[in-house]
Amino acid sequence: MAQPEPPEPPPEPSSPRLRRDASSSKRRFCNYGGYVGEESFRKKRCYFFDRGCCIYGDSCSFKHMPSEAKDCCSAAADAGYHKKNLCSLFMLPGLECPFTSSFCWDAHGPSELRRRPLCLPPLDGIKQGTRLRCISSGLSATDASEVWRSPSEWVIIGHVKVQELVLADGVPALVDGYMMVPIQPAGAVELRYFSSEPDEKGTARDLPITDAHIHLDEVLRTRRFGFAWYAKSLRCSFLPNCKQKRCHFAHEGEKLRSVPALRAGDLESLRDEVAKLPGARIVGIVQSCCGAEVIEDTLQLVKWGREMMEGRIYATFGIHPNDFEAYTSKVQARLEAALDACGAQGVGWGECGLDFNKRADELEAAPELRQQMRQVFIDQIHVALKRGIPLVVHSRDAEEEVFHILDAYVPREHYVQLHSFMGSPSMLLSFLAERPNTYVSVPGALTWAWSWKDGGLRELAKVLPVDRLLLETDGPYMAPAPYRGQDSHPGHVPWVAHTLAVAKGLRTLEVLEAASRNFCHFFGLDENDMSRKGLKPESPNQDSWFCLKVEQYFSVYAVFDGHGSKGHKVSQFVKDNLPKLILMDERFGKGSAQLPDMLKENFQKIQDLIIASDKMGKLNASLSGTTATLVVHDHESKEITVAHVADSSSVLGRRKGTEDFEAEQLTRDHKPNLKDEKARIEKAGGMVVFDGYANHRIYARNARHPGLNMSRCLGDLLGHQSCGISAVPEVSQRKLEPEDEILLLCSDGVWEFVAPLEAVKLVGGFGPEEAMEAANALAKESWDRWIEEEGGAVVDDITV
Numbered sequence: 001m002a003q004p005e006p007p008e009p010p011p012e013p014s015s016p017r018l019r020r021d022a023s024s025s026k027r028r029f030c031n032y033g034g035y036v037g038e039e040s041f042r043k044k045r046c047y048f049f050d051r052g053c054c055i056y057g058d059s060c061s062f063k064h065m066p067s068e069a070k071d072c073c074s075a076a077a078d079a080g081y082h083k084k085n086l087c088s089l090f091m092l093p094g095l096e097c098p099f100t101s102s103f104c105w106d107a108h109g110p111s112e113l114r115r116r117p118l119c120l121p122p123l124d125g126i127k128q129g130t131r132l133r134c135i136s137s138g139l140s141a142t143d144a145s146e147v148w149r150s151p152s153e154w155v156i157i158g159h160v161k162v163q164e165l166v167l168a169d170g171v172p173a174l175v176d177g178y179m180m181v182p183i184q185p186a187g188a189v190e191l192r193y194f195s196s197e198p199d200e201k202g203t204a205r206d207l208p209i210t211d212a213h214i215h216l217d218e219v220l221r222t223r224r225f226g227f228a229w230y231a232k233s234l235r236c237s238f239l240p241n242c243k244q245k246r247c248h249f250a251h252e253g254e255k256l257r258s259v260p261a262l263r264a265g266d267l268e269s270l271r272d273e274v275a276k277l278p279g280a281r282i283v284g285i286v287q288s289c290c291g292a293e294v295i296e297d298t299l300q301l302v303k304w305g306r307e308m309m310e311g312r313i314y315a316t317f318g319i320h321p322n323d324f325e326a327y328t329s330k331v332q333a334r335l336e337a338a339l340d341a342c343g344a345q346g347v348g349w350g351e352c353g354l355d356f357n358k359r360a361d362e363l364e365a366a367p368e369l370r371q372q373m374r375q376v377f378i379d380q381i382h383v384a385l386k387r388g389i390p391l392v393v394h395s396r397d398a399e400e401e402v403f404h405i406l407d408a409y410v411p412r413e414h415y416v417q418l419h420s421f422m423g424s425p426s427m428l429l430s431f432l433a434e435r436p437n438t439y440v441s442v443p444g445a446l447t448w449a450w451s452w453k454d455g456g457l458r459e460l461a462k463v464l465p466v467d468r469l470l471l472e473t474d475g476p477y478m479a480p481a482p483y484r485g486q487d488s489h490p491g492h493v494p495w496v497a498h499t500l501a502v503a504k505g506l507r508t509l510e511v512l513e514a515a516s517r518n519f520c521h522f523f524g525l526d527e528n529d530m531s532r533k534g535l536k537p538e539s540p541n542q543d544s545w546f547c548l549k550v551e552q553y554f555s556v557y558a559v560f561d562g563h564g565s566k567g568h569k570v571s572q573f574v575k576d577n578l579p580k581l582i583l584m585d586e587r588f589g590k591g592s593a594q595l596p597d598m599l600k601e602n603f604q605k606i607q608d609l610i611i612a613s614d615k616m617g618k619l620n621a622s623l624s625g626t627t628a629t630l631v632v633h634d635h636e637s638k639e640i641t642v643a644h645v646a647d648s649s650s651v652l653g654r655r656k657g658t659e660d661f662e663a664e665q666l667t668r669d670h671k672p673n674l675k676d677e678k679a680r681i682e683k684a685g686g687m688v689v690f691d692g693y694a695n696h697r698i699y700a701r702n703a704r705h706p707g708l709n710m711s712r713c714l715g716d717l718l719g720h721q722s723c724g725i726s727a728v729p730e731v732s733q734r735k736l737e738p739e740d741e742i743l744l745l746c747s748d749g750v751w752e753f754v755a756p757l758e759a760v761k762l763v764g765g766f767g768p769e770e771a772m773e774a775a776n777a778l779a780k781e782s783w784d785r786w787i788e789e790e791g792g793a794v795v796d797d798i799t800v
Contacts, residue, residue: 008087012355012728013566016438018214019550024240028779035263039482040583046734052528053713054198055466059201067508068227070786077497082105082114083105083107083112083113083114084107084114084115084485084486085106085107085111085113085222085226085227085485085486085487086104086105086106086110086113086222086225086226087104087106087109087226087715088225088226088227088228088229088231088248088359088462089231089248090104090106090109091109091225091226092225092229092231092232092257092260093491095231095232096258098655101753101787102381105219106226110155111136115483115486116135116482116483116486117135117277118274118492119195119277120195120196120207120277120278120490120494120509121196121495121497121498121508122191122195122196122498123196123207123494123508124196124506124507124508124509125171125501125508126171126181126191126196127168127170127171127508128169128170129164129168129195130167130168130196131166131167131168131171132165132166132167132168132181132183132189132193132194132195132196133163133164133165133195133196133271134160134161134162134163134164134166134193134194135162135194135195135482135786140376142162143160144159144161145159145160145189145190145193145194146158146159146185146189146190146461146646147159147160147187147188147189148180148187148188148189149187149188149204149594150182150186150188151173151175151181151182151185152175152180152202156337157186157187158187160189160193164455165207166184166189166194167183167184168181168183168184169182169183169185170182171186172191172502174458174502177192178449179191179499179502181194187391191326192447192482193482197769205257205764206281207277207278207279207280207281207494207509207512208281208283208513208516209277209280209281209282209283209491209494209512209513209514210284210285210470210471210473210493210512210515211284211285211286211471211472211473211489211490211493211494212286212417212441212470212471212472212515212519212522212580212636213286213288213351213392213419213420213443213470213472213473213474214285214286214287214288214472214475214490215287215288215290215419215474215475215477216267216285216287216301216313216472216475217262217287217294217297217298217301218272218475218476218492219475219476219487219488219489220262220263220266220267220270221259221260221262221593222476222487223266223269223270223487223489224263224266225260225475227487228248228258228703229259230248230261231248231249231253231257231488232248232249232250232254232256232257233250233257233258233259234249234250234256234595235249235256236250236251236337237249237251239251239580240252241251244720246713247712255335255489259291262297262300262301262305262566264304264308264509267301267304267305267308267309268308268438269490271308271309271459273349273491273787274491276623277491277494278441280491280625282309282311282312282490283312283516283520284313284519284520284523284525285305285312285313285314285490286314286315286316286347286348286389286523287313287314287315287316288299288315288316288350288364288392289300289315289316289317289335289338290318290319290320290323290349290350290351290352291317291320291323291326292318292319292326292331295317295334295335295338296725297768298317298338298342299338299341299342301313301315302314302315302345303344306345308664311344312344312347313316313345314340314345314346314347314348314523314525315339315342315345315543316346316347316348316349316350316351316390317335317336317338317339317346317348317349317350318335318349318350318351318352318383318390318392319331319335319352319376319380320351320355320378320394321351321352321354321355321376321377321394322358322359324373324376324377325372326377326465326560327379327380332379332380333723336383336387339387339389343566343620344564344565344566344620344622344624346383346389347389347390347392347523347524347565348389348390348391348392348394348415348417348523348524349380349383349384349387350380350384350391350392350393350417350419351390351392351393351394351419352376352377352380352381352391352392352393352394353377353393353394353395353398353402354373354374354377354394354395354396354398354401354402354405355373355394355395355396355398356370356389356396356397356398357397357399358396358397359395360397366506367387367489371690374401374405374536374581377402378404379403379453381405381406381409381410382409382714383622384397384414385398385410385411385414386455388523389415389515389565390415390416390417390523391410391414391415391418392417392419393406393416393417393418394419394420395421395423396422399421399422399424399427400423400427401422402570402663403431405426405785406431407434412434412435412436413436413437414437414438415438415522415524416435416437416439417436417437417439417440417470417476417522418438418439418440418441419441419442419472419742420441420442420443420472420478421460422445422457424461425462425463427461428440428463428464429463432465432468437522439468439469439470439518439522439759440460440464440468440469440470441469441470441471441472442460442464442469442471442472442496442500443472443473443474443478443496444459444473444474444479444480444484444488444492444495445457445477445478445480445494445520446458446461446495446499446500446503447480447481447484447496447499448479448480448481448484449481449719455619460719461499461500461503461504462503462504463716464500464504464606466504466506466510466511466514467514467518468518469500469514469515469518470515470519471493471497471500471511471512471515471524472493472496472536473488473489473490473492473493473496473576474488475488475490476488476489476491478500479766480492480495480496481495481499482495483495492783493512494508494512497511497582498511520707524564524565525623525705529692530591541621542562542568542571542626543559543560543562543564543571543747543749544559544560544562544568544571544572544574544575545557545558545559545560545575545578545745546575548579548583553589553634553635553636554588554589554630554632554633554634555635556582556630556632556633557630557631557633557743558575558578558579558628558629558630558631558745558747559627559628559629559646559648559746559747560574560575560626560628560629560646560714561626561627561646561648561747561748561749562624562625562626563624563625563626563627563713564611564623564625564715564716565623565624566619566620566621566624567625567626567715569619569620569622569624570610570619570621570624570625570626570714570715571626573609573613573619574606574610574626574628574714574715576603577606578603578606578628578630581602581605581606582598582599582602582632584664585598585601585602591634591637592632592634592637592639592641592733594775595632595641595731595733596641596643596731596733598632599632599643599729599731600643600728602728603628603643603645603714603727603728603729604727604728606714606727607714607715607727610714610715610717611717614717619715621715621716622684622714622716622717622718623705623706623716624715625708625714625715625716625753626646626712626713626714626715626718626776627644627645627646627647627648627713627714627747628643628644628645628646628648628713628714628729629642629643629645629646629648629650629667629711629745629750630642630643630644630729631643631650631743631745633743637654637735638732638735638736639733639735639736640666640734640736640743641731641732641733642666642667642731642733643729643730643731644667644670644729644730644734645670645710645712645713645714645726645727645729645730646670646696646710646712646713647669647670647671647710647748647749647751648667648745648746648747649663649665649666649667649669649745649746649748649751649756650667650743650744650745650746651663651664651742651743651744651746651756651760652664652665652666652740652742652743652760653740653741653742653743653744653745653759653760653763653764654739654740654741654742655738655739655764656739656742656745658793660761661742661757661760661761662743662757662760663756663757663759663760663763665756666732666734667732668730670710670711670712670713670730671696671709671710671711672688672696672697672708672709672710672711673688673690673696674711677711677712678711680711680724680726681698681711681723681725682725683723683724684700684722684723684724685700685701685722685723685724686700686701686719686724686725687699687700687701687723688699688724691709694711696702696709697709698711698719698723698724698725699723700718700719700722700723702742703722705718705719705787706718706719706725708721708725710725711724711725711726712725712727712729713725714727714732729771741764742760742763742764744759744760744763744778745757746759746778748784749786750778750779750782750786752780752786753782753785753789754778754782754785754787754789758790759778762773762774762777762778762781763777763778
């Protein structure tokens, strides 16, 4: 059979690359029915024989005999999977499908595909009078949805053709696992075949799309080549006894093929398809790189995401529990290097965890393998803790043991994502109650009929707190109804949100908006970078400082407090380079009069260096930055010049009498709600919004970044570009008097629970020669108060 011309020559075969190794389990993947064993496969009936058209006779892998059993291909047809996906053996260059198009369940080319058009579910809930349009199961105008006598009486009384409208006669009702909607004048239809019409005014909606877990590399290949895009890249584990006529794995004498290369155009096509949904806005997609063989693809996807999706493709790295044997120190090092290479788009570690389902036979026969899987999980937990990044957890038939390991090794405040969790609701609620930063990502399986039966995912959906939910597709797997049987992708997320909304009695838009807020908060993106700082003792210290003395003439002191996922690198960069700029400036050391202008210019120069380093890929400062408070002390004139941006405060301690002190704050915290700061921000196009808790935050209009609670800083390039955040310091000068004995420069980790006068009095108890001991004492006092106030869970970085 003639094959289509490939758009580009495939790369030379290399080492096989597949996320889940086919040889790791004594199971085979059937394109139409899941994993089946060799013996059970032979017991299936032949669909084509039953219809008098099997061309293989006695050599057919299926049984040619009457039986009540159904073969997996027949089940696929009953489920409506016919021609929903591309035939990989036909689409891949150099391979050949043994069936003609008439006898192949998959499509021989895109023109044969019978897929549901991408559309939106009801966004505002369904009530009496809501207009519903039939989207049915395909593109043909003859396709139709059945109309039942009532939601509970499944007697067909009519049909609704594709694109026809009906009026709802009430709210949806769950009947035997199916969501039914009564319609006017009589009857009921299955909700998954209908989409609500937009309002008559055509009001534009903001539809935030977040996909917290997806295998985007596999999605793009599946959309181009079909689900078996990996065909002939792995050896068949049933050799020499495999009798499959359509085996996707390489047999003896067949050369291993390389996995097809990704194409930027495929991502662009997916992006454009999702963008056609009215009001759709991709907030973020998290690519799961769960194997060393996927590293290059993931880095490429992140790069393309920056180029064509405003950096909205993020990535997590780890080893999938089914591939635990592949985890070595070298593999870990490669994954960590890739995480660093992603910059701000590297947001977590995983998926990792335990899976006692897929390889159950092996694990039962060899208990040492189960223990090895546990140890690999624990090792990966340590990586996430060391780096202070979220942990993405996979659990299948192992929820209780996964929770036990998390309790034993992961601090309760650490951010944990339970990916596609399907354990018991009571177990989940108990775990969430003890862990305020654990979130659950809900997959498309929630929309399947079986999940709505008693004890299914419906129960989880009902009890899952709205402020702890994330949405995911796990694409290309687990496509939601009404797209089941196809490859899933971020455009299907609204249907997951809709089913969750029905379970919780909410509107679909409410769930999408909540998931978007949670997504940004969990992965430390946009506005929530600040709230994440210092939550975990194992996270990087983002504070930096220096103290320089220029002979007997000048001293320069400075402290920097980083924020954002790469804030520690920005603060270190400023610490390393700002003093060089100052000392090399010809105006330095020529009196205090020239210092204010000199310092303002050099603060701007360091900001320009940050921009240049970001463009060269040496520093990622788009959503990360640092405070800066710097004091130049002129020993001859006994003057100090203070330059600062943000909220690392400087305080002067003055002796009052022989036993007492008073404190003078030399800096003001640059907060967005200050009158002059707010005016500048709004003039530049930014917005100042109260976050409902304790801070006013800055946002670009019609965007969710940068979310800072400071109006001036260094770094934070997006905020400077679009919101009026400034790198220009406020500069003040003052003459020192004999009673001025103490100068404090501290990050806000000190000032959160210690007042300036308290700090001055504590330090005043030490002599000049005990300056280091005084600083340590103030830092310890601050630490102890954090522990007392936050119950030992939260301590910010502290610099004195």
